[in-house]
Amino acid sequence: MRNKAIKRKQGKGSKKCQRCGSMRGTIRKYGLMYCRRCFREVALDLGFRKYR
Numbered sequence: 263m264r265n266k267a268i269k270r271k272q273g274k275g276s277k278k279c280q281r282c283g284s285m286r287g288t289i290r291k292y293g294l295m296y297c298r299r300c301f302r303e304v305a306l307d308l309g310f311r312k313y314r
């Protein structure tokens with residue numbers, strides 16, 4: 263079994279998107295934990311308007 267999930271304590275891939283569970287491009291800004299894709303959608307709800 264080679265390709266088990268890699269355990270990482272910190273850094274890239276340590277955080278999951280709370281929305282879709284993706285670990286790619288996760289953004290922790292503003293205390294959120296979303297991937298950039300979900301962040302864009304959530305940001306609209308929160309009032310961020312610069313993400314278009």
Ligand SMILES: [Zn+2]
Nearest residue numbers: 279282297300
């Ligand atoms: Zn996501």
